[in-house]
Every structure is written in structure tokens, then in C-alpha cells.
Amino acid sequence: MKRFLPFLCCLFLLAGCAAPASSAEPEQAQFFSMDTVMSIRVYSGGGLDAIQAARQEIEGLDKLLSRTDPDSQISALNSHAGDGLQVSLDAEVANLLSFAKSVSQLLPGCFDVTIAPVMDAWGFTTQERHIPSADTLSAAMALVDSNGLIVDEQASSARLERAGMEVDLGAVAKGFAAGQADAVLRQQGVTSALLDLGGNVTVIGAKPDGTAWQVAVKDPQNTSEALCVLSLEDQTASTSGGYERYFEENGQIYHHIIDPKTGYPADSGLLSVTVISADHMLADALSTALFVAGPDAALDFWRSREDIELVLCTQDNRVIVTEGLEAGYRPAGEDRGYTYEIARR
Amino acid sequence: MRSPAADRRRPTLWDGAVALAVVACAVFLVLFLRPAQSSAVTAVITLNGETVAQYRLDQLSQPVTLEVTEADYPLTIRAEQGRICIEHSDCPSQDCVRTGWISRPGQQIICLPNRLVISLSGTDAESFDAVTG
Numbered sequence: 001m002k003r004f005l006p007f008l009c010c011l012f013l014l015a016g017c018a019a020p021a022s023s024a025e026p027e028q029a030q031f032f033s034m035d036t037v038m039s040i041r042v043y044s045g046g047g048l049d050a051i052q053a054a055r056q057e058i059e060g061l062d063k064l065l066s067r068t069d070p071d072s073q074i075s076a077l078n079s080h081a082g083d084g085l086q087v088s089l090d091a092e093v094a095n096l097l098s099f100a101k102s103v104s105q106l107l108p109g110c111f112d113v114t115i116a117p118v119m120d121a122w123g124f125t126t127q128e129r130h131i132p133s134a135d136t137l138s139a140a141m142a143l144v145d146s147n148g149l150i151v152d153e154q155a156s157s158a159r160l161e162r163a164g165m166e167v168d169l170g171a172v173a174k175g176f177a178a179g180q181a182d183a184v185l186r187q188q189g190v191t192s193a194l195l196d197l198g199g200n201v202t203v204i205g206a207k208p209d210g211t212a213w214q215v216a217v218k219d220p221q222n223t224s225e226a227l228c229v230l231s232l233e234d235q236t237a238s239t240s241g242g243y244e245r246y247f248e249e250n251g252q253i254y255h256h257i258i259d260p261k262t263g264y265p266a267d268s269g270l271l272s273v274t275v276i277s278a279d280h281m282l283a284d285a286l287s288t289a290l291f292v293a294g295p296d297a298a299l300d301f302w303r304s305r306e307d308i309e310l311v312l313c314t315q316d317n318r319v320i321v322t323e324g325l326e327a328g329y330r331p332a333g334e335d336r337g338y339t340y341e342i343a344r345r
Numbered sequence: 346m347r348s349p350a351a352d353r354r355r356p357t358l359w360d361g362a363v364a365l366a367v368v369a370c371a372v373f374l375v376l377f378l379r380p381a382q383s384s385a386v387t388a389v390i391t392l393n394g395e396t397v398a399q400y401r402l403d404q405l406s407q408p409v410t411l412e413v414t415e416a417d418y419p420l421t422i423r424a425e426q427g428r429i430c431i432e433h434s435d436c437p438s439q440d441c442v443r444t445g446w447i448s449r450p451g452q453q454i455i456c457l458p459n460r461l462v463i464s465l466s467g468t469d470a471e472s473f474d475a476v477t478g
Contacts, residue, residue: 030462031394037455037462128437194475201477216471218478224447229473239478245440274477 026194027051033062034173036198042185043192043208050188054181058197061180064093065173067116067166068125074167078116082163086152092180094156096281097149100172103285104146107301111289112260114160116168117143121263124256125168129247131254141263175284178202178236182280199244202236202280212328217311219333220271227272227319227338228311231328236280240287241272241313259292268294274311276325282308295320303345310343386450386467388429392416393460400424402448402465416459429463431456451476 026041029051038058040051066072077087089097100113117140119125121132132140148161160167169176174197182202185193193204194213203213212233216226220241230237242255242265259266273291277283286308290298295312302310302322309324321329322343331340386402390411398411402424410432411422420434420441428448431441434456441456450467 030391030464032457032460035457037453037457196475199476199478201475203475207474213475214473216473216476218476220478223444223478224449224452226473226476237477241478244478245438247439272478 029055031055031059033058034066034177034198035068035170036174038198039196040181040185041194042190043194044190044205045192046185046188046190050185050190053188054184054195057180057184058177061092061173061177064090065096065169065176067168067170074169077158077160078166081160081165084159086150086155086157086159088155088157091153091156092176094151094153094158096169096172096176097158097167098151098153099176099281100167100169100285101146101149101151103172103289107286107289107293107297109261110259110292110297111171111285112144112146113167113169113171114144114146114149114165115258115260116166117141117164118258118260118263119168119170119256120166122254122256122258124245124258129254131249137263144260144263171288172281172285174198174200175236175238175281178280178284200236200238200280200284201232203232204234206233216332217274217313218272219336220313222336225336226332227313228321228329228331228333228340230276230311230325232276235276235278236283237274237276238280238283238287239272239274240291242266242291243272257288257291266292268292268297269315270295270298270312271315272311272313273298276309276311277307279307299343302343313338384467384469386427386448386465386469388424389464389466390422391462391464398422400429402427402429403467413459413461416456416461418456418459420456420459420461422463429465430454431463434459 026043027047028041030039040054042051064073067074073089073093080087103111121136121140123129143164148165151158178195178197178200181195191205192208195202201215206212212231214229215232215237216229219225219227220243240257242257246253246255255265257266270291273287275283275287295314298312309322312320317338319338319340320343326342388400388402389396390398405424405426409424413420418434418436421432423430423432428446430446431454434442436456436458441454444454447454447465450465450469451471452465454463
């Protein structure tokens with residue numbers, strides 16, 4: 001028997017060398033909200049109940065923040081534009097409006113929460129996209145002014161000063177929803193999860209095996225390919241690019257990220273901007289604002305702060321990755337002509 | 346009391362047989378217990394969250410055309426071996442048609458006005474967990 005004991009021991013040990021059982025499938029849900037597709041995948045803790053709670057949170061926010069839902073608080077605010085009424089809002093809506101105004105001040109001329117009339121003029125909100133006439137655009141631009149949005153956070157209320165002004169929270173709502181859903185999931189005991197709110201990816205914790213999540217950045221010129229892959233934990237990666245929604249007229253492409261200074265689609269030398277931050281709402285808002293700002297201004301802005309990292313894809317096929325991402329990133333588009341560089345502080 | 350085996354200094358034929366058996370088991374485990382290497386790709390088409398069709402793209406021998414007439418904006422989906430696209434859509438934005446062909450697990454085509462999603466899953470997992478953009 002002793003002769004075979006080592007043999008049996010070896011067999012026992014070899015069994016440990018077998019392929020690991022496939023990691024448990026996550027609990028997940030996919031749904032439409034905030035005019036986009038969202039998915040939540042929970043890998044540990046919480047399960048389906050947590051997903052349901054997070055989904056309800058997001059859908060509740062959509063009812064408050066949607067500009068196309070006539071019963072939303074934002075619709076109420078817009079419908080009272082110019083009549084002097086201070087519209088009562090939930091505290092979180094007032095805080096969000098205040099945050100959106102603050103982004104306008106962080107990057108003057110690159111972001112304006114009252115851009116809605118111009119978006120409507122281009123048809124980006126109605127899906128009937130077209131080039132607006134000069135008169136239509138001029139009239140819409142006259143209504144864009146975030147200084148005319150007066151928010152009273154203490155009283156949880158706001159008003160728009162001039163008739164015709166409208167607020168659209170499309171550039172911040174998904175980031176806000178990510179933050180709220182993140183909090184709900186953690187309250188429910190979730191320690192490892194992945195939220196994809198219309199291309200805004202929020203990761204909770206690390207993967208079940210303890211390694212960082214691998215989040216690819218879409219190639220703006222070939223959306224079925226990746227530009228690079230980032231290693232993230234407890235952060236949001238938010239991307240804005242002209243390729244997301246656009247139309248073509250007379251051989252020219254017109255995308256949906258409007259420069260508040262000109263009323264035309266931003267033409268700043270960038271094809272896409274990805275902002276990575278532990279502040280989900282900030283990541284969402286800045287991806288739009290920095291796309292309008294352009295590569296040099298975006299990097300200057302990054303150097304002025306400690307709470308964001310960037311991936312910039314320029315029109316001349318350069319991919320600029322800020323140094324905070326360097327350790328965990330890998331390029332994926334060299335064969336498509338991209339060159340990669342690390343931006344230093 | 347020492348066993349006869351402990352008194353021997355040189356390995357016997359039996360010792361060699363045991364070593365060979367261990368090596369054979371190791372080879373068996375490596376070859377047969379590693380994850381499957383097949384490249385199955387399944388396309389699931391959902392409309393308002395309800396599955397309307399499902400195809401194993403790697404097993405399609407002939408192209409398939411699916412007319413989704415119950416959608417708000419009727420559309421035509423074309424599937425071929427290994428790939429799928431929205432060939433035509435009456436939706437105003439046309440973002441779904443512009444997405445073109447998709448072929449790898451993890452990829453999606455979304456028609457927002459129709460609330461229609463084509464999702465690919467499969468055994469050849471991507472080297473990443475999510476895509477931003």
C-alpha cells in the first residue's frame with residue numbers, strides 16, 4: 001500500500017491543477033432608461049434584489065430629470081421659464097442643477113446646461129436631425145445662458161429667467177444616476193459590480209478574483225474595435241465622441257456635441273474624450289465639456305486637478321493617455337494607425 | 346520496523362511505473378480539463394426586453410433575414426455565418442444601421458427609437474469586461 005501512497009497523493013494534488021470551475025455567472029439586468037440602454041452586472045453580494053433596487057433608483061431619477069416627460073420636474077422648470085415662478089424641486093434635482101452650473105464656470109464656453117434650444121434646432125432631441133436655418137439657430141443661441149438659471153439649493157427650487165429657455169441634463173444625468181445606483185448597490189451589500197449606463201461604465205470594487213476591471217475605450221473611427229484597455233477599480237469611465245449620434249448632409253457629418261460658443265457641432269481637434277474619476281457625475285459632465293474644449297485645454301485642465309484622468313483621441317490619430325492611467329493601460333489600435341503617448345503633469 | 350521498500354537504495358520497475366502513471370494523469374488533466382476552445386457566437390435580439398429571435402452565428406450555413414415588423418419603426422436584420430447587422434431601419438436616427446456588422450462576443454447593436462438590442466455572447470470571451478463609448 002505504501003508504494004501506492006505517493007501515487008494517490010500525486011493524483012490528489014493534480015486534481016488541483018484542473019481548470020478552475022468557471023467563475024460564477026453574475027446576476028444581471030438590461031433595461032432602457034434615460035434614452036439609452038443600461039445594464040447592471042453584480043458579481044458578489046446583493047444579487048438580483050440589489051439590481052432591482054438600483055434599477056428603480058435610476059428609473060425614478062429618469063422620471064424627475066427627463067426633458068421629454070411632461071410630468072418631470074425639469075419639464076416643470078422649463079415650462080415656467082420667464083414667468084418668475086421659483087419651481088420647487090427635490091433636493092437632489094436642485095443639487096444637480098447647481099453642479100451643472102458649476103461645470104459651466106469650470107470650463108467657460110465649453111459647457112452649458114441651457115443648450116437645449118440649440119439641440120432642438122438641430123433635431124438631436126426629436127431624432128429628426130437637420131441643419132437649422134441661420135435665423136432658427138440665432139434665435140436658439142439667444143436663449144443659451146446658464147447665468148439665467150437661478151438655483152436656490154437651500155429652498156430646493158429653481159427658475160429660468162427668460163421665456164423659451166430650457167434646461168437639458170443629458171450631459172450629467174447618467175453620471176448622477178451612476179453615483180446614486182452605486183450607493184444603492186453598496187447599501188445592499190454589493191462588493192463587485194459593473195454598471196454600463198449607455199456607455200458610461202462604473203465599476204464597483206475589483207473583479208471577483210481580486211484583479212482590476214478591464215474597461216475598453218471604443219475606437220471612435222471603428223466602433224467595433226477598442227482604442228485601448230484601462231484597469232479600473234471604484235471609478236467611472238465616461239466617453240463623449242462625435243460618432244455617438246450624428247447625421248450626414250451634403251457629404252458633411254454633423255454630430256450631437258454642440259459648442260455653446262458657436263451653436264455648431266464642436267470641432268476642437270478631438271474624436272473622443274474619456275474621463276476617468278471616482279466622482280461619477282464629474283466624469284460624465286467633463287467628458288462633454290473637454291470634448292468641446294479640445295486637446296490642449298483638456299490637458300491644461302487635467303494638470304490643474306488631481307481627481308480625473310483622461311484618454312484623448314485626436315483627429316490626427318494620436319491617443320493621449322494621462323500618466324495616472326499608465327500603469328494599467330494597454331494600447332489596442334496600433335494596427336489601425338494610432339500612435340500612443342503619455343501626458344505628464 | 347522498516348519496510349522492505351525503505352531498505353532498497355535503487356528504484357524498482359514499480360517505482361518507474363508509478364512515476365509514469367503520474368505523468369500520464371498530468372497529461373490527461375491538462376488536455377481534457379482545460380476550458381473548451383470552441384468559438385460559439387450567439388446573437389440574441391430583444392425588442393422592449395422581450396427576446397424575438399436567437400441565432401448561433403457560428404452555425405449559420407445560409408444567410409438569414411429577419412423582418413421585425415412589430416417594432417415602432419420596422420427594420421430588417423441580416424445574419425450570416427459569424428456576423429449580424431441591421432440592414433435597414435425606418436427609424437429616424439439610423440444609428441443602428443451605421444453600426445454595421447458585429448461579430449464578437451460582447452458587441453451590441455442598439456436601435457434606441459425601437460428599443461431593440463442585438464447582443465452577442467459566446468465562448469471566446471473578450472480580453473476586457475466592459476466598453477466605454
